[in-house]
Amino acid sequence: MEIVKLASHEQPPMDLLLLADPSPRLVEEYIERGQCYVAQAGKFILGVYVLLPTRPDTVEIVNIAVDERHQGQGIGKKLVNHAIETARQLGYKTIEIGTGNSSIGQLALYQKCGFRMTWIDRDFFIRHYEEPIYENGMQVIDMVRLSQDL
Ligand code: ACO
Ligand code: ACO
Secondary structure (H helix, E strand, O other): OEEEEOOOOOOOOHHHHHHHOOOHHHHHHHHHHOEEEEEEEOOEEEEEEEEEEEEOOEEEEEEEEEOHHHOOOOHHHHHHHHHHHHHHHOOOOEEEEEEEOOOHHHHHHHHHOOOEEEEEEOOHHHHHOOOOOEEOOEEOOOEEEEEEEO
16 A cells, blocks of 8 residues: 555546545645645545645644445544654744544544644534534534644
8 A cells, every 4th residue: 555645637536535524525625725735546546635734833633544345444533643754844933733523533642742732723513514424423513633743
């Protein structure tokens, strides 16, 4: 498996990107403004992440997803670590990521990769999504914001 930057003429893997964010409108916006990286084995795309510059010296992983058949095998961790290393090489000083209050596995993964919680964007998922979203038996309401210095 290798992780590579998607060329501008290549189609982003929308099915995977929508696993991480149910809003096609937000996903389109992220891939328009950000840079997409894919984990691939031959022609098969196993995972994806999108890096988006947000403020001076700061970049955010706005979307990360692994094909459902290949989750839990360490690919997500490789993608997060690749994003951190890429951001560092590009000269950014801070990398950020945000996830839902209910996303227990994601919160574990990001902290295992060195992210620390910074603040809570309360009601984010109420403000930005028309339909209620449920995960792990909880409604997704608040966004937990995490960051790490590079
Ligand atoms: N408690 C403790 N640790 C946990 C838990 C838990 N409940 N759940 C997961 N983990 C840990 C695992 O143990 C593992 O760490 P380890 O290697 O130290 O054991 C790590 O978290 C998960 O590692 P991977 O196997 O690399 O993860 P995976 O390949 O499954 O990718 C991902 C994770 C991307 C979240 C995947 O499950 C996915 O695509 N989910 C659907 C889309 C999604 O939710 N994306 C994130 C949305 S937020 C955003 O995009 C910014
Ligand atoms: N993902 C999703 N849901 C989870 C997860 C998970 N990883 N882990 C637990 N839950 C849910 C369970 O599914 C269950 O909800 P459900 O009924 O909707 O399925 C709920 O959390 C746990 O319910 P209980 O079985 O009632 O919990 P338990 O009797 O085990 O008590 C407690 C929980 C008090 C935390 C116990 O495990 C304990 O004593 N732990 C050690 C001491 C401790 O950590 N105390 C808290 C410290 S913080 C403080 O004291 C303020």
